[in-house]
Amino acid sequence: MFTNYIKTAWRNFYRSRVYSLINIFGLAIGLATVIMIFLYVKHETDYDKQHSRSERIYRQINNGKDYDDPIQPGIFMEFQRGQIPGVEQVTMMLKNDLVIRTGDKKLSEQEFLITDSCFFRIFDFNVVSGNPVEILKRPNTTILTESAAKLYFGDEDPIGKEILIENTYRAVVSGIIEDIPCQSFVSFSGILPTDYKLQVNESAVKSWFNSSFHYYSLLSPGADPEKVSMAINEAWNKNVPDERMKGNIRLQSLKDIHLHSENIRWEIEPQGSITVVRIFSLTAILILILACVNFVNLSTAQNVKRYREIGLRRVIGASRKSIVRQFLIETTMYILLALIVGVALVEISIPWFSEVYGFRPDLSVMLESSILSATILFLILLIIITGSYPAFVLSSFQPADALRSRGEVIGKTRKQRTGIREGLVIFQFIISVGLITGAFIVKKQFNHLSGMFPGFEKHQKLVISNPWDENMNSRFNALKGELARMPGIMTTASHNVPGDFQNNYLGVHVKGLDKEANNISTAFISVENNFFDVMGARMSEGNNFPQDLTDMAKDSLPLCIINETLAGIIRNQGIEDPVDEYLSGFWDKIPSRRIIGVVEDIHYRSLHNKVYPAVFIVSKQPYPNYVLNMIVDIDRENLGEAYREIEDAWNRVSQDWPFRATFLDNKLQELYVKEANLVRIIEVFTFLALVISLIGLTALVMFSLRNRIKELSIRKVLGASPGQLFWFYAWKYVRLVLLADIIALPLIYYLGKGWLEQFAFRIDIGFGILILSVILSVAITIITISYQTYRASRINPADSLKYE
Numbered sequence: 001m002f003t004n005y006i007k008t009a010w011r012n013f014y015r016s017r018v019y020s021l022i023n024i025f026g027l028a029i030g031l032a033t034v035i036m037i038f039l040y041v042k043h044e045t046d047y048d049k050q051h052s053r054s055e056r057i058y059r060q061i062n063n064g065k066d067y068d069d070p071i072q073p074g075i076f077m078e079f080q081r082g083q084i085p086g087v088e089q090v091t092m093m094l095k096n097d098l099v100i101r102t103g104d105k106k107l108s109e110q111e112f113l114i115t116d117s118c119f120f121r122i123f124d125f126n127v128v129s130g131n132p133v134e135i136l137k138r139p140n141t142t143i144l145t146e147s148a149a150k151l152y153f154g155d156e157d158p159i160g161k162e163i164l165i166e167n168t169y170r171a172v173v174s175g176i177i178e179d180i181p182c183q184s185f186v187s188f189s190g191i192l193p194t195d196y197k198l199q200v201n202e203s204a205v206k207s208w209f210n211s212s213f214h215y216y217s218l219l220s221p222g223a224d225p226e227k228v229s230m231a232i233n234e235a236w237n238k239n240v241p242d243e244r245m246k247g248n249i250r251l252q253s254l255k256d257i258h259l260h261s262e263n264i265r266w267e268i269e270p271q272g273s274i275t276v277v278r279i280f281s282l283t284a285i286l287i288l289i290l291a292c293v294n295f296v297n298l299s300t301a302q303n304v305k306r307y308r309e310i311g312l313r314r315v316i317g318a319s320r321k322s323i324v325r326q327f328l329i330e331t332t333m334y335i336l337l338a339l340i341v342g343v344a345l346v347e348i349s350i351p352w353f354s355e356v357y358g359f360r361p362d363l364s365v366m367l368e369s370s371i372l373s374a375t376i377l378f379l380i381l382l383i384i385i386t387g388s389y390p391a392f393v394l395s396s397f398q399p400a401d402a403l404r405s406r407g408e409v410i411g412k413t414r415k416q417r418t419g420i421r422e423g424l425v426i427f428q429f430i431i432s433v434g435l436i437t438g439a440f441i442v443k444k445q446f447n448h449l450s451g452m453f454p455g456f457e458k459h460q461k462l463v464i465s466n467p468w469d470e471n472m473n474s475r476f477n478a479l480k481g482e483l484a485r486m487p488g489i490m491t492t493a494s495h496n497v498p499g500d501f502q503n504n505y506l507g508v509h510v511k512g513l514d515k516e517a518n519n520i521s522t523a524f525i526s527v528e529n530n531f532f533d534v535m536g537a538r539m540s541e542g543n544n545f546p547q548d549l550t551d552m553a554k555d556s557l558p559l560c561i562i563n564e565t566l567a568g569i570i571r572n573q574g575i576e577d578p579v580d581e582y583l584s585g586f587w588d589k590i591p592s593r594r595i596i597g598v599v600e601d602i603h604y605r606s607l608h609n610k611v612y613p614a615v616f617i618v619s620k621q622p623y624p625n626y627v628l629n630m631i632v633d634i635d636r637e638n639l640g641e642a643y644r645e646i647e648d649a650w651n652r653v654s655q656d657w658p659f660r661a662t663f664l665d666n667k668l669q670e671l672y673v674k675e676a677n678l679v680r681i682i683e684v685f686t687f688l689a690l691v692i693s694l695i696g697l698t699a700l701v702m703f704s705l706r707n708r709i710k711e712l713s714i715r716k717v718l719g720a721s722p723g724q725l726f727w728f729y730a731w732k733y734v735r736l737v738l739l740a741d742i743i744a745l746p747l748i749y750y751l752g753k754g755w756l757e758q759f760a761f762r763i764d765i766g767f768g769i770l771i772l773s774v775i776l777s778v779a780i781t782i783i784t785i786s787y788q789t790y791r792a793s794r795i796n797p798a799d800s801l802k803y804e
Contacts, residue, residue: 030291130175331387542597
């Protein structure tokens, strides 16, 4: 019996192979989309599950007014370890990009974690050799990953060998661990003990005013995170040396770090976004529903011509149950074929997938027992959902009615038949129009972010990192002298560069105003005196720094320039014109500086964030020292040649340090990688949704026209022109699309407004996008049905009516 069902299903497939292939391909696209999004969501939600105690590991976060941050002073460890009830272990860590030398090799941008011995008592990283807990208790030691050991020493045994770090710190390789999984809250090539920071920057470990470390706590079983955070806050507020430093620390679960850290700055690693995961998940659900509706619609339309077959089967003794079984088996065959095609499409798309997502998905995860069971259950539900309607509806009619049927028989009346079909078409276009409009909103916002003037000219600016050591000033001056002889080259310098968070803050106030009531938290940035000219920043009030200054004058210059954001805050404090007022509160040797100018806001961070108040000074003091970053403005067409010349100049003045440089526009573009990838992915998924809808619409139009060809012929005999017939039939679908627009656009407008709230600088959706969506949806519909409709309107009535 089962064999007969398969044979019958195959005959029906072959008899209507065009419609069947269209139906299978539409469902295959939907399944491929769901699989791709599932692989992404699984990857994003599986972070840090390798740690056996992940449910009890928490990160300490400082709650701020505009944002939160996860860093604290290293000295705070003295008041936490063994003193916070409910905490089993606590560790602190920070990550630095370091220059590593091993023999003749000189490697830059090597990621090293600086932490203490409790790190391995909290986190589970697979150890290859050595005792990491004991190693991190000793100075001048290091632990390497297998890949780093291979890179540094080749096939030699790395244990006992020495590496030179930042040309100052010698560390003996004492342990090896496996490479860090890509789904980890932190990645690194090696680990150094906190002794490294004690030697190169003691204040990071010993000062309350240097916040550098991330703190992680392993809570005792059953401990309440709320009570633990209260105890940590009590320890903090009791011991900080300044009342203004009192804060509010909360605990964030390790499993929430990757997807729930969108308002947190100074992350140890770039994190994901739960918003993007939700958008993709919703998109997958919508496209799957779209594909299923399309499948049901086409299956029902395709099978109406089988009513006489069904009637004959019933007459010769077939039960309704056997008819239902036949349709469900056919549906199963179609869905399995669609699944095979869908998996093939995913396999073909993996290179693109890898480029956009940043990791290579592995389809073999679908064979994991839990996922395979869920997939089988999903397919069974899909078969029931998509197969039940045509199976039970088409098998429900009496044999006499089925044998008399010549056309569509879905409902008991023509109105019912039309209403069900049109309702499904409207539902398809609600999803498609919603995705089109959403794609327009995301694309427009991304263009707004990438095209907005950031307060300076970002193109053809090369940022060169100048390492911190005793020769940094002489090396800077030597390089500047070399570059001054090159045509088309101008240089300036800054302690901070756009694309990075400002990492120096102070509380300033206008001299003469109450310090406590008018204190303003401000970014403190040291720049060379020609910084604003070379960067193309614009002064809105006052004057620029003097251009002819000796090094001695730069160290004692009692002047500053503020940005417009800080100027606005000062005005709100009752100072009408901040120029020529004095700012107090600097922690360098000049406690008070005169404001000589106001510069238009420079966006150091992404446009997700508001511009932070900033004060600019000129200083070559030990810290902050503007010589940390040289910015080279290249006025040449051949950037590659200029880059090589600058690198050669660096190698002439510095044999100890590798050349580390990046173009500023590339650095800024990295701030919007998530949005750029989101745009690309949404565009692709929107296109796929449109393909599914248009495949279904094309097949429905072809089927409907075939059933109504005699009606069109009669209208033509009665005097209707081909153009009138075209618009008569086209309007039937255009009005459905317009109705879908009316339903979908208000919903997507509301959702789009909510998504845009995460940006400090955002577009206004406006009516332009909505009108464009309506025009595009109608145009696509007309283009899709035009050929079939126009072809039907050109048929000679004699050919279609001669058999009546």
